[in-house]
Amino acid sequence: MKNDPSSNIFDLRQFGEYGDVNPSVTDSATYTFMQAKTMTDTFHGEAEGCFLYSRHWNPSNKYLSDALAAMEGTESGWVTGSGMSAITNVILQLCSSGDHIISGMTTYGGTFAFLQNWLPRFNIEVTFVDITNLKAVKEAVRPNTKMIYTETMTNPLLQISDIPALSKICKYNGAKLVVDNTFTPMIVAPFSLGADVVVYSLTKFINGKNDCVAGAICASAEFINQLIDVNNGTAMLLGPVLDPYRSSSILKNLHTLHIRMKQHSYNAMYLATKFNEVGLKFNYPGMKDHPGHEVLTRMMNEQFGYGGLISIDLETSEKANKLMEQMELEDVGYLAVSLGYFKTLFSNSGKSTSSEVPEEIQKEMGLSNGLIRFSVGLDNNIEQTWQRILHCLKVTETI
Ligand code: PLP
Numbered sequence: 449m450k451n452d453p454s455s456n457i458f459d460l461r462q463f464g465e466y467g468d469v470n471p472s473v474t475d476s477a478t479y480t481f482m483q484a485k486t487m488t489d490t491f492h493g494e495a496e497g498c499f500l501y502s503r504h505w506n507p508s509n510k511y512l513s514d515a516l517a518a519m520e521g522t523e524s525g526w527v528t529g530s531g532m533s534a535i536t537n538v539i540l541q542l543c544s545s546g547d548h549i550i551s552g553m554t555t556y557g558g559t560f561a562f563l564q565n566w567l568p569r570f571n572i573e574v575t576f577v578d579i580t581n582l583k584a585v586k587e588a589v590r591p592n593t594k595m596i597y598t599e600t601m602t603n604p605l606l607q608i609s610d611i612p613a614l615s616k617i618c619k620y621n622g623a624k625l626v627v628d629n630t631f632t633p634m635i636v637a638p639f640s641l642g643a644d645v646v647v648y649s650l651t652k653f654i655n656g657k658n659d660c661v662a663g664a665i666c667a668s669a670e671f672i673n674q675l676i677d678v679n680n681g682t683a684m685l686l687g688p689v690l691d692p693y694r695s696s697s698i699l700k701n702l703h704t705l706h707i708r709m710k711q712h713s714y715n716a717m718y719l720a721t722k723f724n725e726v727g728l729k730f731n732y733p734g735m736k737d738h739p740g741h742e743v744l745t746r747m748m749n750e751q752f753g754y755g756g757l758i759s760i761d762l763e764t765s766e767k768a769n770k771l772m773e774q775m776e777l778e779d780v781g782y783l784a785v786s787l788g789y790f791k792t793l794f795s796n797s798g799k800s801t802s803s804e805v806p807e808e809i810q811k812e813m814g815l816s817n818g819l820i821r822f823s824v825g826l827d828n829n830i831e832q833t834w835q836r837i838l839h840c841l842k843v844t845e846t847i
Pocket of ligand 1: 532533556558599628631648650651662663786
């Protein structure tokens with residue numbers, strides 16, 4: 449078996465104050481010291497094991513960060529109040545006025561909006577490219593390119609980024625590779641493939657319960673320390689800290705992630721096979737004819753499968769809406785944004801999570817008005833779920 453991210457988490461010895469099997473929740477914003485010097489040393493990062501103030505480090509957040517770093521194979525990690533804050537803080541830590549970023553055109557809509565609408569206020573330019581076209585990526589590089597930004601499996605088109613190839617382009621040009629691995633935790637380990645920084649929306653698969661919004665940054669200790677430097681660290685100064693109660697609950701959920709990813713992938717592959725049989729236009733990277741199949745197979749940890757995201761294209765939003773409403777009625781899952789939940793979620797990406805992307809760019813990147821993205825749940829009887837979907841497809845005269 450390849451490096452096993454789950455065993456790496458399980459092998460951590462994280463106990464509470466009294467030997468509790470779950471680490472204690474640190475319910476404090478500040479920490480007291482018996483000696484003033486220790487406080488000064490802690491301020492300068494020179495007192496091992498001491499905590500100063502919870503916007504900087506909190507023991508509960510440290511446990512979750514250490515577990516995520518163990519999963520990712522990075523020296524360090526830091527958890528944030530949302531996936532967006534993980535993404536934006538990393539970008540603002542690495543880029544300044546006058547810098548240039550190359551980004552995949554298909555990223556999560558919020559990320560796209562940040563890159564396209566917000567960064568120009570600070571004189572940071574972004575070139576959007578088809579991230580699977582390595583020639584286009586190389587051609588987009590400028591002397592001031594500081595970063596290539598991509599998602600391992602892009603939202604919502606499920607394109608696959610060739611991380612080793614992108615890393616090579618970055619190294620050659622002195623840029624950093626930042627990868628959002630939200631769709632493929634455990635399946636792909638971007639850091640081991642050459643990414644410099646890995647970001648997550650923990651809100652999705654990693655927490656898996658849809659009860660909170662959270663994010664994470666995994667990278668070298670040097671980068672994390674820069675990010676939380678008290679004088680000029682972006683995360684320390686913008687303050688996107690995660691609440692320790694949430695860290696504690698996410699840490700518990702992280703310990704079942706390996707089982708959940710396998711089941712999400714199994715169920716999505718089952719539906720892909722059925723969609724194929726009835727001739728639906730669909731997109732799933734697990735299928736051999738998917739343009740990113742070979743790249744994903746080369747990068748992935750096979751035991752976790754090809755992921756829980758699958759989409760179908762009904763061409764118009766009217767048809768998509770009709771089918772989604774029927775599927776909600778027939779208990780296929782919920783008509784809702786987000787992903788990685790134990791129930792199946794489905795939404796029309798162009799009208800929801802990618803609605804920040806202007807219509808003409810949606811067209812350019814090949815995002816159909818009728819695209820329904822499914823985040824396939826943990827259904828124990830996926831055959832029954834398929835029968836319900838089939839019934840909905842027939843009732844709405846989709847097939
Ligand atoms: N990255 C991806 C791939 C996403 O799909 C999302 C949200 O949908 C985010 C980041 C943002 O995460 P959050 O909602 O936790 O801020």
